[in-house]
Amino acid sequence: MVAPALRLREVAKSFPAADDRQRQCLVLDAISISLDVGELVSLVGPSGCGKSTLLRLIAGLDVPDSGELMIGAEPITGPNAERGLVFQDPNLFPWLSVRRNIEVGLLARGQLREKRGEVEEFMRLVGLETFADAYPHHLSGGMAQRVALARALINHPKILLLDEPLGALDAFTRMRMQDEVLRLWQSRRTTMLLVTHDIDEAIYMSDRIIIMTQRPGTIDQIIQVPLDRPRDRSSSDFLRLRGQILELLHFAGNETSLEGRTPIR
Ligand SMILES: Nc1ncnc2c1ncn2[C@@H]1O[C@H](COP(=O)(O)OP(=O)(O)O)[C@@H](O)[C@H]1O
Numbered sequence: 001m002v003a004p005a006l007r008l009r010e011v012a013k014s015f016p017a018a019d020d021r022q023r024q025c026l027v028l029d030a031i032s033i034s035l036d037v038g039e040l041v042s043l044v045g046p047s048g049c050g051k052s053t054l055l056r057l058i059a060g061l062d063v064p065d066s067g068e069l070m071i072g073a074e075p076i077t078g079p080n081a082e083r084g085l086v087f088q089d090p091n092l093f094p095w096l097s098v099r100r101n102i103e104v105g106l107l108a109r110g111q112l113r114e115k116r117g118e119v120e121e122f123m124r125l126v127g128l129e130t131f132a133d134a135y136p137h138h139l140s141g142g143m144a145q146r147v148a149l150a151r152a153l154i155n156h157p158k159i160l161l162l163d164e165p166l167g168a169l170d171a172f173t174r175m176r177m178q179d180e181v182l183r184l185w186q187s188r189r190t191t192m193l194l195v196t197h198d199i200d201e202a203i204y205m206s207d208r209i210i211i212m213t214q215r216p217g218t219i220d221q222i223i224q225v226p227l228d229r230p231r232d233r234s235s236s237d238f239l240r241l242r243g244q245i246l247e248l249l250h251f252a253g254n255e256t257s258l259e260g261r262t263p264i265r
């Protein structure tokens with residue numbers, strides 16, 4: 001049996017409370033999830049429920065209080081280029097060209113010489129080949145986010161962690177970039193965990209959607225998205241699923257309907 005790409009078991013994390021540093025405030029509790037190799041899973045939940053914290057734990061940028069985090073058969077012990085991270089802010093170096101921004105991690109690890117050919121390949125992959133010598137201030141938001149994606153993908157990550165990567169883009173660019181990320185996912189089969197507050201984005205993109213509760217964030221439900229790709233955002237199946245998720249998140253505008261709800265799987 002193939003090991004899952006990512007497996008979390010009973011992960012909990014607390015931070016010192018903002019108003020009293022002596023007191024610990026539980027942010028994540030009993031998080032157990034598993035992502036198959038090549039799966040694209042979205043993480044949705046109220047602001048402050050610990051989504052970014054969870055991604056930071058998986059990235060190895062922080063340690064849990066308890067629980068187990070595994071990539072394949074290996075426990076996560078710290079940051080590693082095999083886990084790529086892309087944030088809402090592309091965080092490009094403004095004084096470096098697009099090409100140099102993509103190369104910078106390889107350069108730091110002494111791998112640039114052997115991988116220079118791949119830099120061209122990844123710039124082509126994200127449609128940036130004619131922008132290789134442009135600087136970040138010349139790029140649109142969508143273009144800058146393509147650079148951030150190329151920079152993460154060039155390390156051939158086993159998993160790509162995306163923290164609201166399209167959150168700062170306008171609606172049209174956002175929809176185009178959703179297709180772009182899906183194209184990258186389909187061509188590379190990289191396992192992806194995508195944090196988004198956009199329900200349509202989660203349904204449009206993912207194999208499964210993990211819905212979290214309010215803080216302390218726990219897993220409320222995991223919803224399978226049984227729609228074929230490419231998905232039609234206005235199809236009745238899409239809209240039905242959207243209604244069910246909004247109801248779970250208490251945004252359906254009909255609180256009483258929550259009473260008799262049937263769990264969806
Ligand atoms: N380094 C930290 N120190 C103290 N509190 C933190 C730290 N990081 C996050 N938190 C708190 O943890 C909670 C969850 O934050 P976060 O993971 O950013 O939520 P989300 O991404 O779901 O909006 C928030 O209440 C936040 O203030």
Ligand SMILES: [Mg+2]
Binds near residue numbers: 051052
């Ligand atoms: Mg966040």
